[in-house]
Amino acid sequence: MTKLLVCIDGSIYADTVCTYAAAFSRSLAAEIDLLHVLRRQSSYQATADLSGSIGLGARSALHEKLLSVDEARGKLDQQKGKLILSHCQEILSATGVSTTGVLHRRGPLVETIQELETGYDMIFVGKRGEHAQTDSRYLGSNLEKVARGVHKPLFVAALEYRPIQRLLIAFDGKASTLKAVDFFVSHSNLSHLECHLLSIGKIDNGLFETAASRLRETGYSVTGRNEAAGSVEKQITDYVKKERIDWLAIGAYSHSPLRNLLLGSTSASLILSSQIPMVLFR
DSSP states (O other): OOEEEEEOOSSTTHHHHHHHHHHHHHHHTOEEEEEEEEOOGGGTOOOSOOOSSOOHHHHHHHHHHHHHHHHHHHHHHHHHHHHHHHHHHHHHHHTTOOOSEEEEEESOHHHHHHHHGGGOSEEEEESSOTTSOTTOSSOOHHHHHHHHHOOSOEEEEOSSOOOOOEEEEEOOSSHHHHHHHHHHHHOGGGTTSEEEEEEESSOOHHHHHHHHHHHHHHTOEEEEEEEOSSOHHHHHHHHHHHHTOSEEEEESSOSSGGGGGGSSHHHHHHHHHOSSOEEEEO
């Protein structure tokens, strides 16, 4: 049974993440687990070292007040998390999809996902978290850490939902993009998608043709294309616009020009500027 882990918080991306997950649940006949992660308990605790010129008695009284405030904040966050999970269950239910599990955890987000990921086929997240600035020129630290830390396909939802009809696989012949091809071959329920295979610069043509053939044999309609070496970000962005691509699959951490997609400004600007969802493979 295919299983999807849907990570949600109070961000404006939560509804879209759930809507995309619901669409994939129907296409793949997949189960969905919702995950909301609270901050660690220590994040609420007031420091015991309140330096300054306040007297010992006043400092102790202040510390007790801070502790009570932090405890109340922790309880409010728990209630807020339950409301978020309930809201997302309602979104899924409205689309005819029910959740198999609801996970409400406390701790670091990346470590929590890493502990759970082996039980899932794909992980869903929003492009930005609840506390990220929507107009920032930089990716949120949580997305960057999750992208670097997980090994299952990571679906990064765009802000607005639109049905997925055309898929672009940015192919460089390295292990991560071969893993992307393996994923789509093993999930033949997605073969109704119009599949585009794009390479940039010099690659192994044999690997490219083999990947295209495997996808076609699975049932995908495949359009293959090679672009001369140049700006990876620009060529992918231009191709997405020209061919009206709805979903972009890229390999992370391959030793090629595409490696920069998740290392440095190329990665940040592509993900930030993208108006379509992406799925990242390591």
